[in-house]
Amino acid sequence: MSLANGRNILAIPGPSVIPDRVLNAMHTAAPNIYVGSLLDTTDSLVPDLKKIAKTDGYVAMYIGNGHAAWEASLANVLALGDNILVLATGRFGHSWAEMAKQRGLEVELVDFGHRSVVQGETVERILNEDKKKTIKAVLVVQVDTATSAKTDILSIRELINKCNHPALLMVDSIACLGCDEMHMDQWGVDVIVAGCQKGLMVPPGMSFVFFNEKAMERRRSLKLVSSYWDWIPRAQPSHFYEYFCGTAPTHHLLGLREALTMIIHEEGLDLVWKRHKILANSIWSALDRWSSEGSLELNIKEPKDRSHAVTAVRIDPLFGTKLRNWLTENTGVTLGIGIGMADPNDPAWHGFFRIGHMGHLNAHMVLGTLGAIDAGLKSLKIPHGDGALEAASLICADS
Numbered sequence: 001m002s003l004a005n006g007r008n009i010l011a012i013p014g015p016s017v018i019p020d021r022v023l024n025a026m027h028t029a030a031p032n033i034y035v036g037s038l039l040d041t042t043d044s045l046v047p048d049l050k051k052i053a054k055t056d057g058y059v060a061m062y063i064g065n066g067h068a069a070w071e072a073s074l075a076n077v078l079a080l081g082d083n084i085l086v087l088a089t090g091r092f093g094h095s096w097a098e099m100a101k102q103r104g105l106e107v108e109l110v111d112f113g114h115r116s117v118v119q120g121e122t123v124e125r126i127l128n129e130d131k132k133k134t135i136k137a138v139l140v141v142q143v144d145t146a147t148s149a150k151t152d153i154l155s156i157r158e159l160i161n162k163c164n165h166p167a168l169l170m171v172d173s174i175a176c177l178g179c180d181e182m183h184m185d186q187w188g189v190d191v192i193v194a195g196c197q198k199g200l201m202v203p204p205g206m207s208f209v210f211f212n213e214k215a216m217e218r219r220r221s222l223k224l225v226s227s228y229w230d231w232i233p234r235a236q237p238s239h240f241y242e243y244f245c246g247t248a249p250t251h252h253l254l255g256l257r258e259a260l261t262m263i264i265h266e267e268g269l270d271l272v273w274k275r276h277k278i279l280a281n282s283i284w285s286a287l288d289r290w291s292s293e294g295s296l297e298l299n300i301k302e303p304k305d306r307s308h309a310v311t312a313v314r315i316d317p318l319f320g321t322k323l324r325n326w327l328t329e330n331t332g333v334t335l336g337i338g339i340g341m342a343d344p345n346d347p348a349w350h351g352f353f354r355i356g357h358m359g360h361l362n363a364h365m366v367l368g369t370l371g372a373i374d375a376g377l378k379s380l381k382i383p384h385g386d387g388a389l390e391a392a393s394l395i396c397a398d399s
């Protein structure tokens with residue numbers, strides 16, 4: 001017998017839990033793509049997406065996952081042979097850099113390791129050494145989903161300004177848009193990439209590139225941009241089909257409309273951020289208790305450096321995979337695997353898991369997930385400190 005029967009929870013860092021309202025909005029006959037409500041719905045997404053990134057700039061939508069937004073962002077502002085600086089705080093920074101190399105860019109990658117946010121001094125030194133200002137863009141991942149490290153994006157902008165450097169600031173917010181704070185214009189971010197399947201609660205399949213006037217000027221100065229990736233017609237379409245350079249992702253648009261209504265017009269973005277913060281704190285307080293004895297540890301030590309969307313956990317490699325499997329089989333909770341922390345063939349690979357806590361998530365889902373983990377620790381006799389559930393529930397009670 002299994003106690004997993006019932007509604008499962010996918011507690012991984014994307015795709016995230018999809019609200020029934022979003023699923024229901026998508027459950028409809030194929031809409032007319034020539035005239036009518038789908039066109040109005042699509043137009044209405046644009047201002048709401050900009051509100052989520054807190055920008056008055058532009059947004060281009062793509063049919064694709066986060067990797068598509070990565071490609072799109074590079075394609076619109078960087079030309080063959082351009083120099084860029086990539087600041088990596090986990091696997092995702094490396095992947096964006098690899099994609100840039102394959103596009104023929106000259107990439108300098110600074111690796112801050114698996115347990116750290118970006119360290120300003122290194123960035124400042126590199127930018128100051130670039131006397132001829134050849135670095136065209138600084139790429140940074142706001143929340144690296146592999147490590148759950150959250151870099152302070154405003155501090156990077158301040159460094160770039162301090163060095164009087166013209167490089168564009170390009171930020172990957174795929175993991176955390178709608179979960180951790182983002183103030184694109186206020187923080188001086190030139191380009192943001194995001195996806196729909198994390199904080200935005202829609203099944204994977206759409207991604208977004210936000211950009212400002214400075215990035216638009218850079219785009220206009222490029223000689224060659226493939227028509228599919230070109231963000232100009234997507235951001236300023238004169239015909240509906242230009243939004244997506246072809247057929248629109250009809251049902252995703254309906255799902256996204258519902259999700260943005262929930263975030264922007266019902267709960268309100270500030271309260272969505274606050275909910276994520278409290279739920280993240282609840283999870284961390286449980287982990288603090290569990291790790292007070294035995295084999296677990298939060299990957300990122302400083303709470304201010306942790307994302308409110310995902311938490312990476314270290315555990316004795318004897319237990320990580322066992323615990324995840326036990327939870328799926330016995331409780332209906334699926335936790336995220338560790339990625340990029342160790343080679344999959346290395347036994348150390350089993351010493352990590354991640355809890356996704358992004359998007360459509362409330363206290364009972366978080367407390368239920370923590371309760372299931374607690375049961376797993378006990379069933380598998382994994383050494384751990386006690387009082388975790390009490391600590392987590394007190395955070396929710398005090399909010």
Ligand SMILES: *Cc1c(COP(=O)(O)O)cnc(C)c1O
Pocket residue numbers: 014065066067068092141143144145172173174175176195204
């Ligand atoms: C999920 C994620 C990606 C990749 O998105 P895909 O949809 O899997 O292509 C890139 N960067 C970050 C920070 C992510 O969390």
